[in-house]
Amino acid sequence: MPRLDILLNCLGRSGVGLITICLVSGGYILGQNAQSKEDQARSPLTYEQVVTPFVRQNCAACHNEKLKTAGLDLTSYHDVPSVLRDRDRWEKVIRRVRAGEMPPKGMPQPKPEAIAGVTDWIEQQFAEADRSATPDPGRLTAHRLNRAEYNNTVRDLLSINFKPAADFPADDSGYGFDNIGDVLSVSPVLMEKYLNAATAIANRAIPGDALPRPTRMRFSPEHSPNDDGMELENRFEFPAEGEYDIKVAVNGRKEPFRLHLLLDGKEIKTADVLIEKDKPRSYEIRLHIPYGEHLLSSTMEPRTPSPQEVATANRLKLEEEADFRKAVAKHPEDAKQIALQRAVSNPPTFIDAFEVHGPYNALRPPLPESYRRIFVCGHPPGEHNSACSRVDLAHFAQLAYRRPVTPDEVSRLASLVGSAQNDGMTFEQAMRVGLEAILVSPNFLFRIEHDPKPDDPAAVHRVNDYELASRLSYFLWSSMPDEELLDSAAAGHLHDESVLSAQVKRMLQDPKSDALVANFFGQWLELRNLDSMRPDPDDFPAFNAQLRSAMYTESKLFVQSIVREDHNVFDLLNGKYTFLNERLAKFYGIPGVVGNQFRRVDLDGTQRSGILTQASILTVTSYPNRTSPVLRGKWILENVLNAPPPPPPPGVGSIDAKGGPLAGTMRQQMEKHRANPACATCHVRMDPLGFALENYNAVGQWRTHDAGQPIDASGSLPDGRSFRGSAELKTLLAADKEAFAECLTEKLMIYALGRGLEGYDRPALKGIVKELSSNDYRFSTLISGIVNSVPFQMGRGDGNTQMTTSQPTVKTINTGGGK
């Protein structure tokens, strides 16, 4: 790991001084690990002696100036500097040559010694370059809070939890994550939403004198065709104590049911859902309900219909049948679609929606926690002393801006509040205006770091403790620093290694670190896409909203256990345990799990282990109607092996027909396609990985047959190692420790920094991976490695320091475009 401590000793105590001079003399620090024996014996060989002959003999047949296969002309490099300029590309070349993937099968293969000779030599040149390079921590662009960060920050700032960012436009992502400072932009629409959100937040934080007026709240989740629809629940926030009309609506076919409506688990209404023609079926009750959040739930069970209902049911059925026949007679060519339409538009009875109207005859709600947090001056409502506004505003702005505020900033806010009062507002109303101003200020909406020399890229410095606190809290919590972090920053202690590591430990144990699971793992593993997957309800009748949510919960709890229990990161690939409830356990065919609660389940003796064989991942890497070995293989290459396949060359297109129907087993189809040599080079890497998972269908359920034939889940990697089934594949993947460790580290660094990695980040990356490997691959080592790294703790002025920048890792997903 880079020795930041040594570097920082140069700095003295100030922590923000410029250290250009230190770096010139201390450049070695970052590359200290590479300062090993074999490197010190300077290699006398030249590029022409080592690389040129190897390329000529093994690569130039395809990768020459004319053919440029895969866009690569290896004959265009003549010396080490030219290789260093394209270092990312060469790192890939080395990886693929070492893995035996290149030259491809069927071509003459170089001897292992020759491979080792040339790849080691090139890496030595890299190590040497890293050693002599001036360390560059890179810099973080002013970072607009994204939706998740905004919600969490407001929650932690004011103890208000209503997700004000839900209506904001989606954040664009880059490098696979939506917290990339360069990509996050501000449009006028977003600005409008910021203003409206600020008003809504201020109104909640400082409630007005007026009692809450009756409003309508509605909850109607998306119903998927296979939901049994027999239960519905939702938490509603009741803005004041008072009377509320509570309504539950039932929809779908006319079937006899008995319906129960419960508030906080206590039955408040029972009703029979009758078979009657053209009767809207909703059931309403008016209740006195106390202030705050309450759980509304409803369940249904079948009952015996009355003779009259049976007669109505029969009549309705006949009418419907007649309508259907008439429609088919009119458009016989569309008979199938009409039948499907009929089934879709006439689903089994289900509980559709809750509606809450109120409050009527409301009582004054208690003052919210936010009120106490804002009016720190300590006067009761209505008796505020206007002189307090400075104290209150300074206190709040400091939290919101995540740094100390200047007297001038406070004065300007106080004048704003004063003028609003002069304009006829009460003190509390005017304080709302002040709050709004703080919440739309760039100081709140952006995380901005101040460089002593903002336009000098050579002016490398350590970020100050407040900036460090924000870097930490947005990394681990996707939220603002809490009081403890800010206190530590104020005392100037946060950057002390022992203080920092204690804080990191505390933060990971805090429930707020769930944000790391939702936002980092959710995007890295593409779990977030599970919500938008629409498996074909006819092909996969078991798939419904509850199963989808159980799939997500399984992966979330699993990843959470890796984080909280500080597992070896390879457990992600091969952990022999998971978290199941009854529904998911039954779906997996794992006995002995009863009830809706998730619990830890041992997976020994099952067909599953690790994330790859969790239904969530298997579903997001499938089409609505079938599996895709290509998508699954690509997912593994991108997210496990860090070796994303290049997109298909122009004019070649996709060999997988994007979800179109296929004849024969998936595997047979794919193998037929792979006969095309233009496709084979990449697909020979992707497809076998996906074949290993063919025993899991498009929603991740175990199967032994596809299209009536037994599944063949065997394959071999390009280097010749072969496997049968997912378990053996996972063992092979886990054996390639460096690839996975580097992949995870790189992704987590991108997420932690909120920027793509550049060539100058490589020493830090390698250092963290090395540290990880010497610490039994503990997850906490990964986190502390990143937190202690140069790019995380330091910054510099703006501008380019190096000519080369790396290409972003390109990653595509299946729900959207792509050939």
Next chain:
Amino acid sequence: MILTRRHVSRRTLLRGLGAAVALPVLDAMTPALGAAEAVSRKIAPNRMVFVYVPNGIDMRNWTPAAEGRAFQLPKILSSLSPVQDDILVLSGLMDHGGEALGDGPGDHARASASFLTGVHPKKTAGSDISVGISVDQLAAQKIGAVTRLPSLELGCEDGHLAGNCDSGYACAYVNSISWRSATVPNPPEVNPRAVFERLFGNDENAGDPSARVRNARARQSILDLVADDTHRLQSGLGQTDRRKLDEYFTAIREVERQVEMMEKQIESNSVALPAMAKPDGVPIEFAAHARLMFDLLAIALQTDTTRISTFMLAREGSNRSYREIGISEGHHGLSHHRNDPALMDKVAAINRHHMDQFAYFVDKLKKTTDGEGTLLDSTTILYGSGISDGNRHNHDNLPVLLAGGSRNFKTGRHVRYSRSEPVSNLYLSILDAAGVPADHFGDSQNRLELLSDLA
């Protein structure tokens, strides 16, 4: 004068701020109340709407066989029959910017990014997205300032959740067809409730004009304060951060203009009132969602809250399935139909389903009076896709039609152009018709001919 009164009250409010605070939007405020002016002269303003559909079209069932006036509507267009005299089917146009031009795959991202910009987007997944200003935004720069919202961006699908979007293209390229500039996308709003609130406000003091004015004034002061914050911040920042804050500042100015407009409307008692109830949220079924959005768009145009809009019925590459019309496969999957007629028929059914919702909108505008004509006469609507055949991903012979705008275009015809005529040529003509002519746009060569002459 309203203007004077407002200025005085605002300055009074600002005096408390001490420092000489710039009032950056005043110069942008020169056009007086656009709506009132139009109403008083009984001349409906020119409006423009661009509706996008993804994944290409089954062209067998799109292109009319005959040219000129006497053409039969093919299956996909059949729901337009009540308004056939108001449409202009334009065959043979091309989106050159969607071509690979050496960038490899990614036709979906390129199609949506280039369709309204006429520019080939830069292939990148990261920090340096770049395409061009879109035609709607070019128009909005010139005529957007007279309405409270310069333009309204709508969609029926939310942005991507995770991962990058199409073969190495950033998600921004498929999430937006509207671009404020080469680097700033204008993302669509998908929630009808949020659209309603943008149009009509979410003001709890709706019944109390003096409280509303007071709030609007407070909002102005807030914006002034944070604009000032921005300038103070910028002086100590590097160039990239300064650029980020410029973006923020531009957004502040735009919103400030809107607030002033709103304030004037409140004072002059000319606030647009919604003719519909506030929607709950996003309807589950596509048709219901699309119609609700079209309803909102019609009201936005009718109330002159905006004159310019873009609407993505779905995102390029969308794999939505339309089970309500009996199609359970995803749209994008089907569009790779490999010329299988059964699959192509399903693509056509989806195309038609999209068109049905559009026809509902066109019909609605035709039934709404506007000045001396109908809202449809004053609104030029383009409906189309940046991909022709979803299987081949070709960007020539695009499915494009105009509806409305009959006071500028000779509608009720099918016109065929040479196969490589850039669709940007059409945009020049649309900009002319809107009274905001441009010399060139994107990859335009000339104005598109045959739009208003001959029969």
